Amino acid sequence: MKELVTVKYLKKYFSTPKGMLHAVDDVSFGIERGKTLGVVGESGCGKSTLGRVLLNLLEPTSGEVWFEGENVAAAKGKRLWELHQDMQMIFQDPYSSLNPRMSISETIAEPLQIYSVYESVRELDERVDELMDIVGLARRLYNVYPHELDGGRRQRVGIARALALNPKFIVCDEPVSALDVSIQAQIINLMQDLQEQNHLTYLFITHDLSVVRHIADDVLVMYLGQIVEQCAVEDLFLNQYHPYTKALLSAIALPRVGEQKKRIALKGEIASPINPAPGCRFAPRCMYSVEQCTVKQPQLREVAPGHFVACDFAEEIS
């Protein structure tokens, strides 16, 4: 099957006063056209950085991002600018991702103006109206400013802006985390509808496993900049190999009486990604860790068809 996006050995390090921060550390994966790849992981594990590097909003330290036969990571200037027509992003924070000084319509129209998609103002207006319809924003909000809107509507504006150029691929960086459940559900539904209608491909970042389960086809579990487990979403919920994934799943509280899972307690908290120690990044918190784990870094390997895990003891543990 042809992948729309293929990522190879992608790395992004930040240099900080305290040392090199390995935000994304040697990550490879692919996303098929029309599918959704979910990315889960705890705060600070590099999810957003991954999304930004994919779009070359941040220049990767090394690695390749192939999109329709072109390496986005190497694209520069005008070419990159052109590529952005096809690759867009929806941001996590509906409050800070909209310019408070621009009205809703201005925000949505901005990409269309930048790429001079339409020649006449009328066409532009029509397209803005159309986009507002698509994401379910009433037209009376045309000249309203973001601070007058609630989170859900703001997120719709962000989605409309991302859709404006008819992109093929959208990085969704926790688009619903900041929203209340009932609003979250509205947005998730909207995004699913849009995907179906426009054959969109999503990279969907979240820390909520239930959301991944609902929306994604495949899933990546990240820990401190690295992929620890990768498989089809159904697989993950049936059978987890990596101890971190197991802990993550067991931590979910189900909204149902008397059906609580036995929780796997994790020691400590997520460590700092600055100058990480050799060996498995998860080892300090892992209940199964042995000496080997602190020395040798486990490679991602296929433990079952289409199911990749970065743990040398994956089989024994499960």
Next chain:
Amino acid sequence: MNNATPLLHVKNLHVRYTTDEGTVHAVNGVDLVMKKGETLGLVGETGAGKTTTALSILRLIPDPPGEITSGEILFDGHDLVPYSAMKMRKVRGNHISMIFQDPMTALNPVLTIGDQISEVIRLHDRLSRSEAYGKATRMLELVGIPADRMGEYPHQFSGGMKQRVVIAIALVCNPLLLIADEPTTALDVTIQAQVLELMQNLRTELGTSMMLITHDLGVVAKICDTVAIMYAGEIVEYGTLQEVYNNTRHPYTKGLFGSIPKIDVRERRLKPIPGLMPDPTHLPQGCSFHPRCPFCTDQCRHKKPENVLLYGDHFAKCYYAEDGLQ
């Protein structure tokens, strides 16, 4: 202390904030009963008035702009609303304590952890400085932080650890009631689980009653005995966990459940509640949920429904609660 008197009985509480933009009717006639030793889950979306309710119980509503306009808050049979500031101080931290939503900001950045825990001890127990310090150290260890970190400052702690310190502060004087306002929302999933577990253990150990404020129905299912669902400043459904989860009667509660993606079954679409929470400065007439309610009738539009008593202590504020809304 009479065992029959509930630990906390909030009666018809009204709270409003007066702002430039208008009067915010944050709490509109909340009734709540908590028995001793019980854990109540107070669930609702942003702006429903959960925090306001909790702060009113401690009489910590910022005044101005906030103001308790009517109602009673009976704690162990005594109404807290008319208490003097002096008297109220004796209650706070001692009989009722509170954990706030964001551990990142709930601790004073310029005081050591040790100072902040012993402060509450010295306020309520007649202990010397060193005794208080010793007690604080034991409490810190109880929440799983080594004693040698007593002299450190909040910024040297991670979010999860800070939240544990906050829990330590709240529980160190053995309060009768612990109000936890979204204690884990700001934390990561795995840390969330750790902290919740810790709270639950300590609570059972110390026999503290707890009001857990959250918008996560999963968390409620895990640790609460009774549930109160809040919408636009009102408790719209109240009952035991069993009743509310398995015998949901209010359309809003149903909507909430419908909005949550299921982890075990894959549905094609979620069934969210349409529309938005009403503007608290301009609440709709009649049932405040009616604009979003699929079962809304004329009656709902004009007259506020009263509590409908269902099975046991299960109440719902809906004309059609008894019918089951099928």
Next chain:
Amino acid sequence: MHRYVLRRVVMMIPVLLGVSLVIFTMMYFTPGDPARLILGDTASEAEVEALREEMGLNDTFIVQYSRYLKKAIAHGDLGTSYVTGRPVITEIVARFPTTMLLAMLSVIVSVLIGIPTGIISATKQYSIFDNMAMIFALLGVSMPNFWQGLILIIVFSLHLGWLPASGFYGPSYWILPALTIGTGTAATITRMTRSSMLEVIRQDYIRTARAKGQSEIVVILKHALKNALIPIITVIGLQFGRGLGGAILTESIFSIPGLGKLMVDSIKARNYPVVQGGVLFIAVMFSFINLLVDILYAYADPRIKSQYRRRS
């Protein structure tokens, strides 16, 4: 922390070089010939020229500046005053203690007035006290210093005869000038304290302290004030730094032999060595005060302290 201080001191060097270059350039391009000024209008062109040569004023900018730097760095020699013939250092050192004292006194006055007023205003926001305090604070900011000084002299020295009008010989002489500078600063500090306190008392940890059952006074003084202090320290530091070089008008109104007056007189007299030396000296003081402020920050705020520890 020590290493941090050391590093900061080293970091001052480029700034001081920059200061010397800027001020040297400015003086170089300022019209007016010191030699002509010394000799007066009746001196002949030849006499003036000879004096210029003697003073080294005929050299190019580069030569003059590098000579200045060389002397300053190698011998710590900032030159001699054209007017008095004394070493610049001596001139400055003679004036500095007065200026320092004045700056300190006015900061003390302003802190004593400003911080309590600010705290009460913040805790009683929108009360009558708050409104009055804010109006007074505004008036304090709005009143031109020199005007206020004159009025104080007329009222307190002339009409009431309570305090001396000029000189700087002892506590009774300090009061009026310290008040003149202090009230303006007090106004700034009041406003800063108020807004900083207002910001802090909205914080969660203040609510936490209240939820512990702590009394309001302790909440304000123990929990809020220390947090609110950080921006206030900045303002105090800035005012203090400004006091070192900027109380010129006040100094001349009260006939106080301070650095500011020396600076102005020297600029007017085209006494370049004194201007340069004085500005450098003030810049050094200013940098030290900044450093002091930063160290105070670290004491007020443990977050910053640990940052230093990490960096050094």
Next chain:
Amino acid sequence: AAKDTDTFVVAIRAEPSTLDPHNSTALANFAVQRVVYDNLVEQNADGAIQPALAERWEVMDDLTVRFYLRDGVFFTNGEKLTAEDVRYSLERATKQRGSASMFSAFDGEKTAVVDERTIDIKMKYPFAPIYNYLASSRGNIICKKAIEEMGADKYARNPVGTGPFILEKWISGDSLVLKANKSYWGQKPAYETLIYRVITEHANRSIELETGGVQAIFDVSDNDIPRLEKNPKIKVVQGPGYKFSYITMNMSIPPYDNIKVREALTISLNMPAIVKAVYQGGAKLADSLMAPSVFGYSKVGPYAYDPERAKTLLAEAGYENGLKVTIMTNEDRNFINVAEIAQNMWKKIGVETDIQIMEQATLLSMAAEGKVTMSITSSTPTSGDPDHALMPWPSTYKSFLRIDNPKIDEFLTKGKSTYDTSERKKVYAEALAYMWTQFNMIPICFTDVVYATADNVENFECHPGNTPNLAKVTFTQK
């Protein structure tokens, strides 16, 4: 500041920059130098020359005057005053930058010691102002040994003279404390300590006197005079001074090279009104080109106020459609005020005036470059000699005025070299009468010297050059 009669505190306007008489040009220095040093001869309040360190003197020839020194005069460091000290002082005066131009007529090299108490002072050319110059501050006699031991820089702040007071303490920027010289050769001061306090602001000086902080002040501000006069506890000491203020015009450039324009500008100013408005009784309308207290003064004016004629003159000069002038002055408040009123009066005859205020330093440099078209300035001939007073007039003066009139040069040379006083007076009377017709400057006023003292202060000399001998002050006991 003690109030007892042992201490006398006076407030002066500016801090002395140095007490080295040959490197000092500021008036502030002279006031202190007056009581620290003595001169060979001195000038009394009327301007007459009297013996001081020299008991007597005789003119040997056109270029030589022989002075006989007083015996038993000691410097405050214990050295005895000798003719060599005098020779050294005068020779140094011809070389140092603060005094060289004033002492340029003295021949330092040839001046010779005859014996320990006799000295022949030589001139380069016949030079009548010699006594006045010797009596001026630059003629102070310094101690050769002391200055050679200390070096000039140190000496400047630790002066050694033969005067009635000894400098004890100098607080930079604030005050100078002097103690009476117990072994003074002349009349010893009636009090022990003399303190000069520096108080720059006019208003503060009088406030300080009114509140008793000081017992005497120099340079009383004009507008303070009436109030102080009304105060029963204060005495105002006012008298004619040397200071002459005037508006300059740069004769080397048009339109000021045209006498008609100059005259028009002059007579279009209602100078009595200006003087009254600006100086408020602290100055007298200038009726000559040097102050009455200067030797050789004669009244030649004032000019009549005649704006109509001024217009005619301007028209004749080709400026019937108006004229634009620029007047540059330093920050002196009185000058600015004069300029503002003049601006207003000139407007009435069609002259537009641009006033530019700049610092003295800038102004002097621009003047030296000949860029100052008009200015307001003053001269204070501290020696009281007409040669000194008329310094801006000869063609060698290249600054504000730039007059190039051989006739004036001739007058001035003659005046300088005429030893006979009555002859000399005549020369200057003639010269002033001629110069007055040239409209080379617009005279404004002669500023009085105004001091004020506490009412118990007696014998406060009203010295026209602002350097009263404070050693003579006594106190009435109450």
Next chain:
Amino acid sequence: MNELRAHEALPESDRMVRRKKSQLRETWRRMLKNKASLVGLTIIVLFAFMAIFADHIAPYHYDEQKLEDAFLKPSRDHWLGTDNFGRDILSRIIYGARISLQIGLISVGIGVAVGGSLGAFAAYYGGYTDNAIMRFIDVLLAIPNIVLAISISAALGPGLVNAMIAVGIGTVPIYARVVRASVMTVKEQEFVEAARCIGAKTPRILLRHILPNAMAPIIVQATLGVATAILAAAGLSFIGLGIQPPTPEWGAMLSAGRQYIRDHWHIVTFPGLAIMLTIFALNLLGDGLRDALDPRLKR
């Protein structure tokens, strides 16, 4: 297709009535609610009015001297009395508003333009640019303001324009710092990244996204800065630099009149009051603006 509709099926107003309700207007509305800032605004408007229509409202010309009428106390003919040349003080204050406000505005303009662009560049480009610019700012900051102003005005020579430049340059460090801090916070916000994502290039990002959002603290600082600049110019006049006579700048009036303060109080009192009132008003306005522009105070 979407759940919001149910709620939003309100009468959809026609697009023809596109109301332009901007944040500016929102701010304005909040300003008007604040009585103090309204007072400030009124005073400023009044002074501005005086400045603009000085020719029409001043009872006399500012340079109309009547030497015989000097030092008149306030009376019916001269509401605020006359000065030492018999000029009408009220008229001079009215004309003076023109100069003083102009000085305040233009020197702040210079400070904001120079300091602001330095600060914006420093913040936007970061790294070495930032370091170099900020060290330069440190240098300026370490030189006492008044020394800077005096030497600049000495170097440039006298005159209104040069005084404004001198005062303006003295304020450059303040604006550089304020703008830098402000731009730093704004550029970290997600909408800037969003803008880059939809293809906006640097100039557009700076001008359309960053600067408008970084304006609030600058506006506030500038309002207060106008006050400081007026004071600074008055201070310059006080030591004899700055404005050329007979220009009726308030500070110069104060400085010229200060020798008469004891006998003719009105000569200094009224210009002093004018300065004070203006600065008072500007401060009220600045404080009000700060509140009105503070997003945290919203909702």
